[in-house]
Amino acid sequence: MAVQTPPKTGFEKWQEGINKAVGDAKWNAWDCEIQMAVSEYNRHLLGTAGYVPLDWQLIKAMVWVETGANRPEWTSKPMQIGVSGDPGMTSLLSGNEGGDLILPPIWKGRLTVSSVRSIPAYNIRAGIGYLLMKMANYEYRSVLSTDTKVYEVIVKPGDSLDKIAKAQGSTIEVMKKLNPAANALRPGQHLKCQKASVQRVITSWRHISTTLIAQRYNGGRDPNYAKKLDYALSLIRKGKAALCAQ
Template sequence: MTVHAPTKTGFEKWQDGINKAVGDAKWDAWDCEIQTAVNEYNRHLSGTAGYFPLDWHLIKAMMWVESGANNSEWKTKPMQIGVAGDPGMTSLLFGNEGGDLILPPIWKRKLTTGSVRTIPAHNIRAGIGYLLMKMANYEYRSVRSTDTKVYEAAVKPGDSLDKIAKAQGCTVETLKEMNPTAFVLRPGQVLKCQKASVQRVITNWRSISTTLVAQRYNGGGDPNYAKKLDYALSLMRKGKAVLCEP
């Protein structure tokens, strides 16, 4: 009787292919670009509350899962952001989801829909930016301007804090902070104020895990995404690190 080997699952077939990546220089081609990009983001976001430096190995593992050296997109879109049907690039560059707070200033000017789809260094930075955008928590808060001058506003009949704030380029929160006893407004009363506006700010960060990356970056499209990331990370730890210039 002929004994047939058990049919391999899709994940097992993927494992067979990815095992060959260790030691193959093509799969390490973007290591230095990834490290440079991750360092840029870590410097830019280091001052935000609760930010923990991103590990570049996670990004490399994502690229092995997203495309890999044998994929036709490896030399243009290694992180797959910007491919047909993917909303991530638009969300990062043009949406109202916080991408403007995530991107380092120099990359706000450089990244375009065209460059993300054709230049690997831009695709990598867009992918990292989208990942971090989905890992941040945001709130709208009153933020004071760089203009630290204290202005005065005289209360007129019919005025409210909201009306005064709009007229002075201030916010109600700032008026309350600077005039803690102004519970009832009286005509002729003089209030202090500073320029301020309500802006989206990063309040804290989710703790990044392979499961969360699968949910918020991949969107659940691949049920084995987190499992693949874990496996790719384990292979990388066995490989030899690429030396990059500082």
Template sequence: MAIQPSSANRSPFDKWKDGIDAAGRSPAQWNAWDSEIRRTVDEYNRHLSSTLGYHPLDWRWIKVIIWVETGAHSPAWTRQPMQIGNPGDPGLTSLLSGKEGGDRIVPPAWKGRLTVGSARSNPADNIRTGVGYLLMRMANFRMDTVVDPDSRIEKVTVTTLNNNLWNIAKNTGTTVKNLQSLNPSITPAQLKPRMELKYQKASEQRVIFGWKIISTSLIYRLYNANGTSEYIRKLNYVMRFTGP
């Protein structure tokens, strides 16, 4: 007859698994955040569906992350289930600052509503910002010209003081790429005073040009701040029950 190891001799990982197994036997607990996760992921999928190479996020990835990040036995389960916004965690400010592309990720209806304070106190907003940060890290960005959606095509006259594309772009509030796009037959060497060029208001912004393929190793590397490699073991264990 096999001798069962005492609880004192069991590893922290085995004890953690016991908690996951116990939760799995309680549907009300195990599925507690499913509806909120689904609503959040659906909103992101609608918003990002037109971006290059986007594959709809499977909501079950988020369920796996939540159960690894907190789990129903953690005090944070009812307030910060995705653990984004903890002291020392840069993820929340990275997303909401817009400097790393978060303004491209967060759906327009949530901009201004998702704040550092709401993400730390409202569990639904914690999930929304957590999913947003994960997607921001999964996106591939580059700088490109973005035309002001309300701008019209206008004309500017080349002068002796305004005689190169960089100066013209700077003085008209557009970009060199926009000038080249609207005036494809004109080269910099051909610019002469009194020549008219078309332009639109535009700026250089971070845009999405592709996406990484989500995996447990990428979640560990890009979402889990200051974590250990055991995080992947935990993700894989929870995926046995609910993963995509």
């Protein structure tokens, strides 16, 4: 009696397809664009607290998992950001969730709904931006203005530190730091003041892993996403990348 071979799982069928990518130049088509985009983000974010430079091969693995050279989106939306029902592009471009801190200045204004959905180089940059936005930790803090001059303010009747800060274009945190002894204000008192505002800043970064990418980029929609990323990354690390002009 013949032993029946169990049907292949969805992951095993995916593996068969991805194995054919090794050595196929089509699957390396975005290597140079990915390397360039990752370098732009790394240069922009290197000064933020605890940032570890992003590995471009990890992004290539995401592109292989998200799309792949045999799908039509490969030539328009290789990272799938901006597809119907995906909130990622809106989250990134709105600036309400930290995207304004993540995007390199040269790409602000260039990444639009239309360009992200139609130009692969822009889609790749939007995908990387969304990933990094979801990996950063943020807080609202007082940030000094470019005007670093220390001004003097005279307390008037009814004044409080908060009232003075608002009137002078500063924050109560900066006022307290400059005037540590100003617990109880009195009219005629002289206080120091600097221009400042409360802004969102990046305070730290999550450690980027395939599991975290599955959670925060894919949103858990594909239960095999992290497993696919690990497999694709292992193939990519063994293979040859496209030669890119320096």
